[in-house]
Amino acid sequence: xxxxxxxxxxxxxxxxxxxxxxxxxxxxxxxxxxxxxxxxxxxxxxxxxxxxxxxxxxxxxxxxxxxxxxxxxxxxxxxxxxxxxxxxxxxxxxxxxxxx
Numbered sequence: 587x588x589x590x591x592x593x594x595x596x597x598x599x600x601x602x603x604x605x606x607x608x609x610x611x612x613x614x615x616x617x618x619x620x621x622x623x624x625x626x627x628x629x630x631x632x633x634x635x636x637x638x639x640x641x642x643x644x645x646x647x648x649x650x651x652x653x654x655x656x657x658x659x660x661x662x663x664x665x666x667x668x669x670x671x672x673x674x675x676x677x678x679x680x681x682x683x684x685x686x
Contacts, residue, residue, distance in 0.1 A: 587657040589668075591620075592678040596651045602677045603653050609671055615657050615664040623652035656684075 589606065593599035603620045610617050627649050634642040657664065673679060 587660050587664075588682045588684055589655040589657065590623075590680045590682075591653045591655070592680075593651055593676055594648065595676060598674050598676055599651050599653060602673045602679075603655065605673070606655060606668075606671065606679075609667050610655075610657055610664055613664040613667045614659070614661060616659045617655055617657050619655040620653040621655070623654055625652070626650040 591599060591603055591606065593602065607617055607620065627647065630646045632644045632646065633640065634644060668681065
C-alpha cells in the first residue's frame with residue numbers, strides 16, 4: 587500500500603503522519619517512510635489598486651507539503667484501522683494498493 591498525505595501546514599502534517607505510522611505499527615504492518623516529497627509552491631500576484639499605479643502589488647503564496655508512506659505486510663487489521671483513522675482538519679490522504 588502507498589499512502590500520500592498532503593497539507594498546507596507542515597506541523598499538522600507531521601502530527602498526522604506520526605499518528606498514521608503508530609496506527610500501522612500497532613496493527614502489525616511494516617512501513618517504509620515517511621518520505622518527504624517536494625513542496626508545491628503557488629504564488630499569486632495581485633494589484634493593490636486598479637488604475638492608479640501598477641507598481642504596487644501584493645504577493646500571496648500557498649505551499650502544499652507532502653509525505654509518502656509505503657506499508658508492507660498489509661493484513662485486514664491494518665486496513666480496518668486505516669479506514670477508521672481520524673486525521674486533523676486540513677490533511678488530505680490518498681491510499682493506493684500496489685500490485686507486485
